[in-house]
Amino acid sequence: MEYMLTRLEWLVGPDKIQTLKNTSVALFGVGGVGGGALEALVRAGVGRIVLIDGDSIAPSNLNRQMITTHDTIGERKVEVAKARALSINPDVVIDTHDIMYTEESYPGFIQSLHVDFVIDAIDMVTAKLNIIEVCQRESIPVISCMGGGNRFYPEKLMIADINKSHTCPLARVMRRELKKRGI
Structure with missing residues (x-):
């Protein structure tokens, strides 16, 4: 019987599909790069995704951010991203944090997420550095996106x-x- 991940399962096998379903990823930033990352994670069947972004959608986001439409201008990015993710895969668990992350404002935040992986898709250098530092110290694999x-x-x-x-x-x-x- 065909289901959302049938073709991916043909490619990677049922064991890998189960691994993806059991995986938890924190995504810092759901704009241009983060929106694409979210889309890939959801369509790959990742079971839990934690979205962290403290911004709202602006008209200038329309031509470069996957989650945006004219109807979502002014809405909070994490809420729009969550709705999009659930419209693609209703089984994914999405946790949202509508914050601009800094270690000073949210000490211990990354550790409290209890995730398997972190994706840093934000622009703020101090926060990027802190995310990498914490992930290295806590042995959490991290992908940090640079200037694209x-x-x-x-x-x-x-x-x-x-x-x-x-x-x-x-x-x-x-x-x-x-x-x-x-x-």
């Missing part, structure tokens, strides 16, 4: 350790600051 804006050749993007990044001004700052922190 104003790029014309997405095929040149790469997934790698930040030490292997080049030409991205944000990654340059992150490398320098992480090195200062012994990471």
